[in-house]
Amino acid sequence: MQVFPLMAFGTIRNVRKVFSAGELTSRSAEPVVALDDANFDFDEGQLIALLGPSGCGKTTLLRIVAGLIQKTSGSVMIGGREVTEPLGDYGFVFQQPSLMPWRSVIDNVLFPMEILKHSDRAARERATHLLKLVGLSDFLQARPHQLSGGMQQRVALCRALIHEPKLLLMDEPFGALDELTRLEMNDLLLRIRKETGATVLFVTHSISEAIYLADKVIVFSRRPARVATEIPVSLPYPRNQQIRFTPAFTQAERQASVALGVVPATETAA
Template sequence: MAFVEISNVRKVFGSGANQVVALDEACLTFEENEFVALLGPSGCGKTTLLKIVSGLLSRTTGSVRVGGREVAGPYSDYGFVFQTPSLMPWRSVLQNVLFPMEILGKRDAAAQQRAEQLLDLTGLHAFANARPHELSGGMQQRVSLCRALIHKPKLLLMDEPFGALDEFTRLDMNDLLLKIKAETGASVLFVTHSISEAIYLSDKVVVFSRRPARVSEEFRIEIRGPRTQACRFTPEFTEAERRASEALGLLVGSPQED
């Protein structure tokens, strides 16, 4: 049994003449500890699927199971990183990171230690007492990532978290995420519009069609050796970019061009 099983998920918004089909029979699976990127055109339903997997949004039909459990609502063993950090401006960095543990009634010495470890891991220890407005955009998103990881989630859901960052910061955040993934062992479902980002981060890329979204193709990323920025210039990386671009209909003569 796969760790995450998404079977024939359909999501319809509205009714009658105003009905919009956001997802249509979407199916995919992945294993524990895998990193899976959802790649597709803007507005095709990637974020909708992410919210359905998280339990924040109900599905119209279909099934979603995580760890053998049917998703019926938000669970405390998930972590969610949104497009914007959404930090509480009146709280310090450390207080923002610890907030989920307060909600769970588990803010204790162990939680404090965990938060400090995460701040060390993300290079934020010196800013533990700073307020969000004193941080750069990339640093704020690091705080958001720490907050999502504080309760040791089995599944980390990320909705294009680096899309608003400049290219240099985005590359740094990609490397940081790979480091965190290796150290925490969390499974990751990651939404992005960037082909190169999807390939660099993922064990598997899932390409969505235009709305109503279906899975048009999925393929594994086979890159030898550790993921470093240098791997972006390898034949394996280039071939994966070509395959993803073709699946998205970006190349002349590609299947989705018709």
């Protein structure tokens, strides 16, 4: 029997999601079970990586946590509240930046504050601070088409953080970037997470990215997604790229690889 802490910031209990034929964009006439009995907890301030094969249901779970779609059954509690509708105090970063091309960088970042009717001097100062933090202080008035893909994703990250969310949800945000830029964004996320103190749920299908970023990795099976295992990551902070070559990092990668079925369990004992 699984034992969970009593005062976790987030609790996922027996979450199941079945998409009916009418909810699917494909022509399938059969319901699709995307999640089946997902269970895990996370504490405030943690960075949790949700690791699994593409299409296994990780994004579905992230959207359920955000309140963007409804679960079929189970319970999702964030900060002691059951999630039944979109949360007001979370930020969401998607794989594509989805910036508004007609707005400047700083105005893209400020857009959530306009929606909240808090686009005042303090908001602009925070936007400027965030853009400085991610190395874009010289691009406040630039348009998205003038930025590289990595720079656009930095703007999207600032936009998600502008209203100081307690929970940051990230759906494979670096998956479309080249490897060098992806590594740089990993380090940037760790610096921002340290400064803001936000709790982060980070979806990825990269084993090494999950281990490098996370305090805990939740490994999902193939669809319908179940939690195959939880891997606590005890790598020290601050982390840098050299840590990828340590025995502790390699061991955590092996554990995740076994849980995903990439490496047979017998090979890790050799």
